[in-house]
Amino acid sequence: MVTAQTPTNIAVIKYWGKRDETLILPVNDSISLTLDPSHLCTTTTVAVSSAFHQDRMWLNAKEISLSGGRFQSCLREIRARACDVEDENKGIKITKEDWAKLHLHIASYNNFPTAAGLASSAAGFACLAYALGKLMNVKEDESQLSAIARQGSGSACRSLFGGFVKWIMGKEDNGSDSLAVQLADEKHWDDLVIVIAVKETSSTSGMCESVETSLLLQHRAKEIVPKRILQMEEAIKNRDFASFSQLTCADSNQFHAVCLDTSPPIFYMNDTSHRIISIAEKWNRSEEAPQVAYTFDAGPNAVLIARNRKAATSLIQRLLYYFPPNSDDLSSYIIGDKSIAKDAGINGIQDVEALPPPPEIKDNIPPQKYKGDVSYFICTRPGRGPVLLSDNSQALLNGETGLPK
Amino acid sequence: MVTAQTPTNIAVIKYWGKRDETLILPVNDSISLTLDPSHLCTTTTVAVSSAFHQDRMWLNAKEISLSGGRFQSCLREIRARACDVEDENKGIKITKEDWAKLHLHIASYNNFPTAAGLASSAAGFACLAYALGKLMNVKEDESQLSAIARQGSGSACRSLFGGFVKWIMGKEDNGSDSLAVQLADEKHWDDLVIVIAVKETSSTSGMCESVETSLLLQHRAKEIVPKRILQMEEAIKNRDFASFSQLTCADSNQFHAVCLDTSPPIFYMNDTSHRIISIAEKWNRSEEAPQVAYTFDAGPNAVLIARNRKAATSLIQRLLYYFPPNSDDLSSYIIGDKSIAKDAGINGIQDVEALPPPPEIKDNIPPQKYKGDVSYFICTRPGRGPVLLSDNSQALLNGETGLPK
Known part of the structure; x- marks a missing residue:
């Protein structure tokens, strides 16, 4: 089980218009400012267990469907990059191959109103990609994870970093170079x-x-x-x-x-x-x-x-x-x-x-x-990028049941 | 003394942006629909007399200044095209040359709220150019008059015709080819x-x-x-x-x-x-x-x-x-x-x-x-272009005093 916290972001040069609807590839670069997660953030706990019978997700404590193409894209892309996970203390051993068969439970919570135009889907998909990446021991860096989060919600890719972030539109048809990079961290211009x-x-x-x-x-x-x-x-x-x-x-x-x-x-x-x-x-x-x-x-x-x-x-x-x-x-x-x-x-x-x-x-x-x-x-104020919350008391899923607390 | 009535118009392809501020030359052609003057129109009476000491104007019965560049442009351009006027019955004889020295009284009235976004300046300057043209026996046609009205208020040039009207942006630096033409009269599409x-x-x-x-x-x-x-x-x-x-x-x-x-x-x-x-x-x-x-x-x-x-x-x-x-x-x-x-x-x-x-x-x-x-x-509904009102009871100036009735 892994719990992560991811900020929202506000574009200062806007993303508007896709050249590919499925891969969510934009028609121009955009630049955003990441907002302090103490005030606006998504927290997501992801858990895996051989006892789970299907992938399930809860948003703000209410179960939601994962059947949408955007969730499926993110889950598929992350699973494809999963690596071996071994923890002798806890007696956990999951191989690269196991991940394709194992089911996930996901609980996500926004500390601000969802769907009120406050970029909840950006923080949400960024947190999903980041938390799953940690859970599955994905080796890709934040920029590469951002290209996965992008397939959930375009602007989500910009929530993988703190400070000022550029989403490079990219040129490739498969979207592999349409990803976020950090222009400056949150300390660079902290007067704002x-x-x-x-x-x-x-x-x-x-x-x-x-x-x-x-x-x-x-x-x-x-x-x-x-x-x-x-x-x-x-x-x-x-x-x-x-x-x-x-x-x-x-x-x-x-x-x-x-x-x-x-x-x-x-x-x-x-x-x-x-x-x-x-x-x-x-x-x-x-x-x-x-x-x-x-x-x-x-x-x-x-x-x-x-x-x-x-x-x-x-x-x-x-x-x-x-x-x-x-x-x-x-x-x-x-x-x-x-x-x-x-x-x-x-x-x-x-x-x-x-x-x-x-x-x-x-x-x-x-x-x-x-x-x-x-x-x-x-x-x-300007804020930091995603972080792991190692304190299990902050997890949104119960470690025993795998269900929302 | 001459009294004219001129309609307002509404652009269906908009005029926005001038390439010359003084001559009022637009950056693109526009097309408008003239509205029925029974419901929205300007009525203007223009009078000339050797007893007048200066050019004066009343808008909706209140005297206004004629010193603005836009009024001055219209008056200058019309005066430059004035011709001899002779009426033996009334004992009037004004030569082409006299017009430069004679002063005018102008009274204008909108049958709708002025400056409420209902194109009052369009109808107003069109009516001014049309009425003065008639008073001074100007030989120019409506299109040529429209180029004068244009110098008062850009969209005024489109109020010189009924029905559907195109303002051709023109190419000349002096604006001589920036004028209105009628595309179709008000009967062409009278279902609207x-x-x-x-x-x-x-x-x-x-x-x-x-x-x-x-x-x-x-x-x-x-x-x-x-x-x-x-x-x-x-x-x-x-x-x-x-x-x-x-x-x-x-x-x-x-x-x-x-x-x-x-x-x-x-x-x-x-x-x-x-x-x-x-x-x-x-x-x-x-x-x-x-x-x-x-x-x-x-x-x-x-x-x-x-x-x-x-x-x-x-x-x-x-x-x-x-x-x-x-x-x-x-x-x-x-x-x-x-x-x-x-x-x-x-x-x-x-x-x-x-x-x-x-x-x-x-x-x-x-x-x-x-x-x-x-x-x-x-x-x-779609409406007609400017008309002369020959019934002197509709004049806005008193024929004896030259002042508003």
């Missing part, structure tokens, strides 16, 4: 603070429709993204927040532009998303240098990246000013790293109510507030 | 019914920012629009609603995609616009052939084009089902051609309340309604 404004909705995808109907998608993939990838790598290397912010915002907006150019059009951003963008843009333009970058995935949640802790406290003040909570309970409204709100002088609802309008609002009319339009905020 | 869902907001433009920052705009202008223009001309010629609808919706969505790809991004559509698109898309997909096209200009107002009267009654039922009025007063909620609502069985608020959910909603949960999210609906 991430605030996610969550509005819970069900997430849907329309990527195939975009590839089939958007006349702008191929132009983006072929002409625009390759240049942006180089610029973004340079910005990350130099911790150049002005360039990082400009590229991140422009690429998020262009991804949503391609969604809109799809038939039927796809709208992931709503009026609240638009308002958050306006708040960020107005603030950035009022300062000498950009203070915050924004990016939106396939849902209305805003991921805001502040240049440093000082900017993050100013950001949280602005966000709370415009989007005060519906209830007085701040502790469930600002989650994750709560110290940012404390630094911003926000200890209770009365501090939210006392917030002045941001100084960049120059007209005398106080701006409209949008109470209740954000479900909650998550404060976090 | 237009319903505009109005949400009053102030309109803003960000066209320059798009040209400067959107990496998709040039690709759209150079590679995509030229093909679409040919397809749209063919669809109009053949009254092929399926192609017309597909092109209209795709081009509207792509225009908004380019807006989103601008830095800072421009959002003209809001959640209500997105909902109207979803309603139209869902309905179209549930039918054998598309029933309605949608298009949005630089504002949240939806312009819906139904394939015929039957489709229009089904459309108005759907719209009223989802967007019931805030008050019980239907007469100010559905304006323009009210017979469409009558045909749909809508005579009072009780008929709106009794509307069943559209049959394409297959799940058992009744869909959410959005009361008050639309300000009002305008029902109209």
Whole structure:
């Protein structure tokens, strides 16, 4: 039995459009930032036993089917790379050949809402590939494992590393070179603070429709993204927040532009998303240098990246000013790293109510507030890649029964 | 004194992006449908008198400045083409040369909200150019006048004709070949019914920012629009609603995609616009052939084009089902051609309340309604081009004083 923990990631240069649906091969490279797993992560326990009669899986304590092609691809690819496992103390001996016949139990848990546009499938498939790789003594490195996780969910490949990660689209038809590499680890640029404004909705995808109907998608993939990838790598290397912010915002907006150019059009951003963008843009333009970058995935949640802790406290003040909570309970409204709100002088609802309008609002009319339009905020930071949890008390399966605890 | 009436128009292949800011020369051709002036039009009276001391203008009975470059361009270009005017009965004799010294009074009135995203500046500048052309005995035809109106507001050039109109971008640096031509008159395809869902907001433009920052705009202008223009001309010629609808919706969505790809991004559509698109898309997909096209200009107002009267009654039922009025007063909620609502069985608020959910909603949960999210609906049809109003009682200026009535 092995238990692993894997982070989520947020793309700053977006993946949108596949050239191969089954192998999940993208039409362009993408770059992401891995988020701290203390706040957003998947934990997965995988177990093997000759007593198991079939492969089974539980997600957030509820059994789910493993019959889907994406699960089957991951299981098949990992099994093909399994090696001998021997532990004399525990009396375990499994040969390379045994793995094809043995069944698995898998339990997975997200410490954040699943399917709310928070990259749960990315963390999930990365954790599955990583945990199974450890269980089956797979010799492949993280990049090679990422090419397996990719076949579960494209962006999962980027969750095999901490810090800044590039998913190289690759050229091969079999997808063997479509994998993730680390650009910089999570310590390289640890000034950054991430605030996610969550509005819970069900997430849907329309990527195939975009590839089939958007006349702008191929132009983006072929002409625009390759240049942006180089610029973004340079910005990350130099911790150049002005360039990082400009590229991140422009690429998020262009991804949503391609969604809109799809038939039927796809709208992931709503009026609240638009308002958050306006708040960020107005603030950035009022300062000498950009203070915050924004990016939106396939849902209305805003991921805001502040240049440093000082900017993050100013950001949280602005966000709370415009989007005060519906209830007085701040502790469930600002989650994750709560110290940012404390630094911003926000200890209770009365501090939210006392917030002045941001100084960049120059007209005398106080701006409209949008109470209740954000479900909650998550404060976090750049985070590490997958880790094994060796403490068996953290396992999600019972060592005796092989069933969820 | 001359009084003219000019229609508004709605682009079905959009104009977005100028290659020359002063002359207002676009980066691509566009095609529009002229709307019936009985429901949406500008009326303009222009008067000349040696007693006038300066050029003056009143818009909706309020004096406005004529010092702006766009007004000055139109006045200069028209004056340069003025010819001798002689009316023995009235004892008028103005020579070509006199026009440079004589001052004008201009009064203009929109029978619909100004600057609410309903192309008021298009109708306005078209009417100004047309009325002045008549007053000054300008020999140029409508196409040549359109090149003058264009210098007031780009899309104004398309309001010089009824029916379907193409604005040819032209090649000349001086803009002389950037003008409108009629593709088909308003009788060519008079099955079409237009319903505009109005949400009053102030309109803003960000066209320059798009040209400067959107990496998709040039690709759209150079590679995509030229093909679409040919397809749209063919669809109009053949009254092929399926192609017309597909092109209209795709081009509207792509225009908004380019807006989103601008830095800072421009959002003209809001959640209500997105909902109207979803309603139209869902309905179209549930039918054998598309029933309605949608298009949005630089504002949240939806312009819906139904394939015929039957489709229009089904459309108005759907719209009223989802967007019931805030008050019980239907007469100010559905304006323009009210017979469409009558045909749909809508005579009072009780008929709106009794509307069943559209049959394409297959799940058992009744869909959410959005009361008050639309300000009002305008029902109209394809319309004629500019006309002179010879009845002096319709003039907006007093024949004695030269001031607004």
